Amino acid sequence: MDSLSIEITGLRKKFGHHIVLDGIDLSVPSGSIFALLGPNGAGKTTIINILSTLVSPDSGTVRVAGHDVVTDIEGVKQSISLTGQYAAVDEILTAEENLRMMGRLSGLSAEDARSRTAELLEYFDLVESAHKRVKTFSGGMRRRLDLAISLVVSRPVLFLDEPTTGLDTRSRRVLWEIILKLAASGITIFLTTQYLEEADQLADNIAVIANGRVLAQGTAEELKSQIGGEVIEIRNEKDEVIHEYPTDGSIREFIQVLEHFSNVEAGENRISIRKPSMDDVFIELTSQNKEAI
């Protein structure tokens, strides 16, 4: 069996009377990418904060790289890198200056900070922008720099809280490539995301949480097959989806759907069958737990 970099058992946390986590069990094999999904306020950031020792759990066991987050805070801190929702870079400095400063603050010698900076600028495709002030950077460049800064000192577990929120499609894909490359180098990645496609594309394992509990956990394929079936999709002439019907894929159900449309209503609309997407999984799971949203 794979070794586990993250093991969460029976995790509970409340703020005042508000129960945010109500018995969470999750495990993440070393060197894999894990995506945590859930509606706004489901407790994703709270889980990352507990895993990174910023918030303490009320009960349960939480271990990161074998270190307990309550009894071995230093061991956990030595094992993790954290990139938050908001870029933690100094805008007045250049990319290179930011990286070197973080290297020095992390205890590297001047020489080591310089060589690590050069490596990271190369890795994150920031060489050409190395001497530009960060305030002139695009959102995608800033996010790459933020990630680079969190990796100045190489650690086995990386937390990414909504790493691509607000980025355009191209910048998001560049970041996905980097995340996949980091995982291939052996780093365990635990990320939260609002983009279901992101989880689908990147993650080896996905968990959906709501209402303080894990609603489902598995590979993207496992989650999709759990909700079963396929979807009949009707699109208009602008290629917008106007109707969706869950189906078992049989001709009988196909005909039933077609019978809904008269010749006039059918117009230029087109019909197709597709496999369920992560959106379908998310909607299905969270609508069964509506009180969570």
Ligand SMILES: Nc1ncnc2c1ncn2[C@@H]1O[C@H](COP(=O)(O)OP(=O)(O)OP(=O)(O)O)[C@@H](O)[C@H]1O
């Ligand atoms: N320090 C705190 N004190 C009180 N309530 C808190 C605190 N931190 C989080 N909460 C509450 O806990 C709940 C979960 O918050 P959390 O930020 O973990 O959710 P999330 O899933 O990351 O949400 P989002 O997707 O919106 O970022 C929210 O209702 C939030 O208001």
